[in-house]
Every structure is written in C-alpha cells, then in structure tokens.
Amino acid sequence: MSLDSQGDPPDRRGLAKPVDLSDEFGKYIGKQVSYATHGIHRYPAKFIPQIPGFCIQKYSKVGDRVLDPFMGSGTTLLESYILGRHSYGVDIHPLANMIAKVKTTPLDPGRLRASAEPLLEAIRSDGSDNSALAPEIPNRDHWFKPEVLADLATVKKHIWGMRKGDQQDFFKICFSSIIRKMSNSDSDSLIPEVTSFRKKLDAQGKTSFEAIPKFENTVRNKLLDAEELWRVSKHVEKEYRGAPSVSIIGKDAREISLEDSSVDLAVTSPPYASAVHYVSVHKLEMFWLDLMPDMAHLDGQVVGTSRAYVSEYRPWEPKTSVPELKAVMDELVETEKKSAYIVYKYFEDMRRNFCEVNRVLKRHGVYCVVVGENTFRKVRIPTYRILARIADKCGFELEGAFVYDVINRHLDIPRWNDSRIERDHILVMRRRRNPTDDRL
Numbered sequence: 001m002s003l004d005s006q007g008d009p010p011d012r013r014g015l016a017k018p019v020d021l022s023d024e025f026g027k028y029i030g031k032q033v034s035y036a037t038h039g040i041h042r043y044p045a046k047f048i049p050q051i052p053g054f055c056i057q058k059y060s061k062v063g064d065r066v067l068d069p070f071m072g073s074g075t076t077l078l079e080s081y082i083l084g085r086h087s088y089g090v091d092i093h094p095l096a097n098m099i100a101k102v103k104t105t106p107l108d109p110g111r112l113r114a115s116a117e118p119l120l121e122a123i124r125s126d127g128s129d130n131s132a133l134a135p136e137i138p139n140r141d142h143w144f145k146p147e148v149l150a151d152l153a154t155v156k157k158h159i160w161g162m163r164k165g166d167q168q169d170f171f172k173i174c175f176s177s178i179i180r181k182m183s184n185s186d187s188d189s190l191i192p193e194v195t196s197f198r199k200k201l202d203a204q205g206k207t208s209f210e211a212i213p214k215f216e217n218t219v220r221n222k223l224l225d226a227e228e229l230w231r232v233s234k235h236v237e238k239e240y241r242g243a244p245s246v247s248i249i250g251k252d253a254r255e256i257s258l259e260d261s262s263v264d265l266a267v268t269s270p271p272y273a274s275a276v277h278y279v280s281v282h283k284l285e286m287f288w289l290d291l292m293p294d295m296a297h298l299d300g301q302v303v304g305t306s307r308a309y310v311s312e313y314r315p316w317e318p319k320t321s322v323p324e325l326k327a328v329m330d331e332l333v334e335t336e337k338k339s340a341y342i343v344y345k346y347f348e349d350m351r352r353n354f355c356e357v358n359r360v361l362k363r364h365g366v367y368c369v370v371v372g373e374n375t376f377r378k379v380r381i382p383t384y385r386i387l388a389r390i391a392d393k394c395g396f397e398l399e400g401a402f403v404y405d406v407i408n409r410h411l412d413i414p415r416w417n418d419s420r421i422e423r424d425h426i427l428v429m430r431r432r433r434n435p436t437d438d439r440l
C-alpha cells in the first residue's frame, strides 16, 4: 500500500507534500479487526479500530485528550480508552450516541449475567399477546410480520420494565441489533428495503423470524463481548493507574462544546457527500428504541445530507477559491444544480468542522481525517485534494497521509451510493495557526 498520485496535488501552491505513512500503518494493522465491544452493533462506514489506534499511538501520549467530532458508534472512544487517553465524542445521531455509550461502558459480567437470566426467563414465559405495545411505524405491516411484531413487543416490554441505567442500555442495544434481522428487509441492503430476493428466501423457508430465540442468542454473544471489555478495563485501570474518562458531548461537529485549546488530538471518519443516508439506515431500530426524532430536521443537520430545497439552491451561486472544487462545480452546475449545491454544502460544512477543530485543538495538535474518493452523479469528486485545501484555509498543515484498502466488509456496511469507495486516505493535519480564511 502506498499513496498514489492523490498524495501530491498537481497545484501545490502553499501546500506541503505529506509524508507517506502507508508502510508504517501496514505494519501496525495486524489481523484482528474486532475485539472487546467494537462489534456490539452494526454501523455504516465504521472504521477499523487500527485507524484511530495508530493515530492515537503516534500523535498523543497517555493521559492526553482525544476528540472524535463524527464519532458514529464510538470506535475512537474505545481505542482511546484502551490506550489510556481521555476521550470526547460528538454525533448528531441519537442511536450513535447510545451505541457509543454501551460500547465504552464496562459492566461487571457477574452482575450483568444475574440480570440477563431473569430477563430472558420473563420473556420466554410471557404468554400474553403484547402486540398493542409495538410502536407506530409508518407502513408497519410492510416491515414486520404480525407474529414478529408481537414477539419484539414482548422483548421490549421486559427490557423497558428494568431499572433505567447502564445495564438496561446494554439490553436495549442487544434488542436493537436484532430489529433489522427480524424485519422483512433484505439484510444486505444499506437502507431498509423489502427486496424480491428476500421474499424468495422467505418463500423457500430459508429465513428465520423467531425473535425471542434470536434475542436470547444475541444476549449470550454480547455478554461475551461485555466480559472482554470488563477484562480490558481491569488491565487499563492497572496499567494507567485509573480509568481514562469517556465523554459523549453535544451534537454537532460544526459547533463543539469544548473550550479553546483543550484537546491534544482529533481523529475522525466524517460522512461523505451524499454517500450514506444516516437517518434512514437505522430508522426501524430508532422506532423500536423510542429514539425517533424529527426525521426531516435531523436529516437537515447531517453533514453530507442529500436533502436540499429548491428555494435554497435556485438563487444560489457557487463561489470558491479551491480550484478542484471549482472544477466540480463547473461540471455539475449546468445540468445538476441541486447536486452541485449538495456537494458545495458538504465542503462548506467540512470547512466549518475543520475550523472548529482548529479552535479546540492545542497548539501543534493533530487532526487525522479519513477520506474516500467518490463520484456523485457520475462526476468524480477529488475529496482528498479539496479537503487538503480547506485544511490549509483552516490553519492546518498536511503533514502526512496513508492509505487503507477497504476490503474487510463484514464489519461494515459498504460506503457507496452510485459508486463504491474502495480506498480510504487518512490525512494527518497539524495545527499551525488560527484559520486564515472563513470562506470556501
């Protein structure tokens, strides 16, 4: 693995050539891409723990503070904890916040098992029809068979009957992780979708809709993950003389509720322009977990959203001094003004995030950002180069970069809409000064 021509923008005026760290990362990466609670719940475009792990070890020291402003399921937070760093996570998505919390909260396995057994017994022996407790989901019968709705409602009734707290959240995440599998949706689709392929499998009796045994198995498997996290936490406490703190703070990566110059390192994998519809991916789980916010509002706040109103983009004219972005705008704006606006807004939001991270980072702190090349409406978006330019405006120097070939897909849901993103670049940007330009 090495940086290809992407590592060397043709027009490099004012931009430093990054050091290629790909070989060093290649040696670090190892084979095991999931351990402890990293696999506690599916999450779109989750990164392998070695990406934050490598950055944390290389650019921070024990006791430092690490931020992930697009935290997702909390991979950076768990790696920071294991490596003895305090961490802060920000995400707009309510389910992401819940997964990250459960992923990073060690629970005494003896006590957890002692709660699990009566919970599972109560669910197994509940003979009543609990269908009326199922949430109101638009088109509910399209998504769930009546007997599945009744069984899921039974599971929910008993989890929600527990005392509120960390243990209950653990069981909620176990419950959430079976929702999609028990629905009529194709399990391989990114967004829930009832496909003819799935219908065929159902007709051939090749799918199981036994929600209660499924929940039981899931709890047993996730108890093993929780046990591993507990063991890790004991080691961490001994090694670092106390547990590092994990804080899930605020909601928006463009407005982070941290003091100026308060973190040593930031590591993140931000969304791509219009690549994953984060709100729709987990909508079934969100209904069952009572996390359903105002969907349209949430979607409007997501960086990389494909939601855009005519009233916004009709009067809008793209203005940018970034040559690579200008080229994309020139190509898109004639035929696809809405798409041009979506891409432009994405980079403007990323500019706001870079400047905000500049503010909260200490002097000479590092920001590591995962970026993938993608195409949108058949126009190639050189995300890497555009973000490198924006980094410069926001006071960062592109110090290094490395690549990661996204081949291990069993952990993740693929990152694509109309084209696959096959190769990730990780930009290593060092804070050199305050932002010098507040425009794209």
Ligand SMILES: C[S@@+](CC[C@H](N)C(=O)[O-])C[C@H]1O[C@@H](n2cnc3c(N)ncnc32)[C@H](O)[C@@H]1O
Binding pocket: 043, 044, 045, 046, 047, 069, 070, 071, 072, 073, 074, 075, 076, 090, 091, 092, 093, 096, 251, 252, 253, 254, 268, 269, 270, 271, 278, 301, 302, 303, 304
């Ligand atoms: C690629 S995912 C991060 C995955 C994460 N690295 C992991 O391993 O699970 C990007 C995340 O950005 C979040 N996001 C989108 N817009 C946001 C915003 N305005 N502020 C904070 N988070 C946002 C999405 O909800 C999503 O969880």
